[in-house]
Amino acid sequence: MRVLGATICCLSLLAITTCCFALQKRSLEFAPLPIASEPVLQNGFSPFVRYLEKATHLPVNLKITSSYHQLREGLLNNEIDLAMLAPLPYVEISALKAEIVPVVAFVNQQGNADSICCLATYSGDHIEIGTDRPLFVSLIQPYATCGYLMSESLLRQHDYSLKNGSYIYSGSPRESALDVLRGTTQIAGIPKTMAKEYQHLGLKIITESNPVPGYLLIANSRTVSVQTIAAIRDELLKLNPLHCPNDNQLTQKWDQSIRYGSIAIEPADYVRIRDLFETMTIPGITP
């Protein structure tokens, strides 16, 4: 029994040591959501990565992925340690891998960490959701929160489903808005801010959602230590670019999605999205 006990102790010690070594990776891989071209991402996130290095005292590499699928695979395979995600991808991947933890939520220029999704149409088309059916809808892309997920949710409020009509993925909220203006589609499922940008061309919001969370930074706690995650969170939360000129100067070259600061994550903010995601089959995500 004594020999058995000693063996177990040794094995346990070995396992702990291995885990510690695994956690103490020599460098971190950060991947932003591929929402823009590689040069734009490179320019916008390189200074952010330098900031992360200062916060973690570790080398941080910027990994530009060609698609969300590649980013998702990287996180699942522990090849990516840190990532900037939209709410829906976060919900989707955290459902698959519990070690994915939120770090901070980024705020927009108005200081809000959430946004409102809407359905927009060209006023000259005189579209009535209740009567003009079936509808042809332009969606951003499967993982966009204001895409299929919220558009379907908003349409359901009018007793309609995307499954009843047809829809396309345009690739970006701007293109979805222009699809409507060009007459390609009847409705666009886009963020409200985007709809307002085209208001002068007659783009009209016909319905809108409650606020939903915006972009957030997540960490893979399997590869990043708790202390490192905490250090990142602390360093980001102490920045206040909207009110502090020095912080503003520091972040002014960061990508537009992350340059206005961040706030702490409220897990409850994601409950609604998680519920919708669990009850909805999104083409392109859910098999």
Next chain:
Amino acid sequence: MKGPRGYVILLMSIFIAGIVIQQRYTQLKSDHLKIRESSQKVAYTSVTNTLRLVSRALADEVLQQEDILKLINDIVLNEGEQRNELRGQLYRKLYQMYARVSQHSIRQFHFHFPDGHSMLRFHAPHKADDDLIPYRPSIAIANREHIIVHGYETGRMVHGFRHVYPLNYHGSDIGTVEISNSFQQISSELSKITKATSTELLFIMYKPDLWYKLEPSQQLLYTPSILHPDYLCENAQATEFLDFGGTMQPSEYLHDIQINIRNRPQLKEKMTAGQEFALITRYSNQFYSVIFHSIKNTENKHAAYFIACTPEPDIQSLWVNALIQFAFISFLFILIFHYWRRSACFKTQQKSTEDFLQILSNNMGQGMYATDKQGRITFINAEADQVLGWQRDDVLGHDAHDLFHVDDNNHDQGCFILNSIIEGVTCRQEQAYFKNKRGEQFPVELTCTPIYTNEKVVGTITLFHDITQKLQDQMELLEAKTQLEEANRHLNKLARIDALTAIANRREFDETLSKLWKSSYRKKNHLALLIIDIDYFKRYNDFYGHQQGDLCLKQVAKNISKACMRPDDFVARYGGEEFVVLLPQTHDDEAIQVAEKIQERMKQAGMAHPDSPICSSVTLSIGICSVVPHDLTSEQHFIDCADRRLYVAKKRGRNQICHQD
């Protein structure tokens, strides 16, 4: 022209040649540059004019349509949601057309309200209603003056050529429409034209023309040009440009070339003045032309530079040609200088050698002259001048033979100079004759040596000296020698003759005996010896005195000599009153006959000797010995034999002959 002066001339020549070649190279380069500048300008003008015509066609054929103009008019007249809806309608109506033309160099398609506010940007439909007047003069002009405005104009993000057309609907001004070509598009079109020349293009903006239009955040989109701080380039790091097709950044080599030329003299001054200019630079062993096209804005003020950088292999060739020309000319000059210098050195050396030879020849104590192959004098030394009585200049170039050689008709060998030239051998004459300027002949001793160049006789050198004095000295010497020899012979004779009796003395006798003895020995002949003594000669001397005694001896010698008649007979005074006679090839009886003849002569002479006890006159006793010399006898035995027989004769009473012991 010696020493450093020659080198200075050489360097100056090379320097001048270098300047000439450099000027020609510069001229050709300048011509080439002008052609390049001209062709670039033509290409640039062609592209901009073409785009302007395209914009005009677009404006006329598409935008100035009734339905479009009515729609625009409605937008202008309405406000609020109605305007927005109409604006969306305009967008929807023209979007397809814009999508097509934007593929062909049309960058912006922008409608403006009559007050200069933006109505609809097809290139950025999310932006509208901003006031364009403060930073878009072309729109202000077109709206204010209702004229078409073409020209370069900066925007905040996109810069290029603007074509602003006023829009009019049934007499009402309803704003303007702008069709623009960005510089990236112009550059792209130009690149197609200049593809063959691999021209790189760069666009830099004049800061005063742009800066005031920018908000502080937009100023970060631009960075100062490498060439001049008053010019701006798009910031390569600014992601904002990505929505407009990215920034127009120079290639790596164009960037390096800018660094290369930025410190050129007058570059900054010309750029500050907004002048058009061109230059040539060298980068990575390749020549490049860099042409600065000044771009004027709609107010005809310098607003930007369009820089075209083209590799120039032709200038490279010109440069290589210039280098080759310079190297060749330099080499030629050096070669000429080398040969000139060698020639100068050779002349100096030759002059030095001539001087040395002149000094040497002037002091050598001999006349010397040189002739060419034709016998003409090419050199003559001072000694020869002096001897011949000619001046140097009088003889140079003249035929030596005609001038001072004396024809020796008896001499079969002809002229020694011609012989020396023809035969190529050194001729030496111990005695020849020259004539001086006065025509006087004098004897000379001379040596004529041919001069060879490349194994061919090219002339002669003749050395001579006057031997008049020498011949005279020789004659005198010969005469003195003859006299001396005569004296010697006389002395020799005196040494062999008895001074009293004038017949051979004892010394002569000894030598003659030796010769005759050897001769008789070889020939096996008899040799007879007579030793003769005057009887009672002491008494004779005592009686008559020595003087009479000497006379007696003379008379006896004379009688003996006369008795010996043959040429080979030899008579000598042997000593005192004794005489000897040698008779070659003579037997005893013949010797006796001679002895008797001697006595007979003495008898006939009758020389009184009063004190002689045997006879009243002087008598002689004679001992004779005749032998054939052989190995067992000697001269001394021979003498002893005759002497012994003389003794016998005396002992027998004197005045008799004894021939036997």
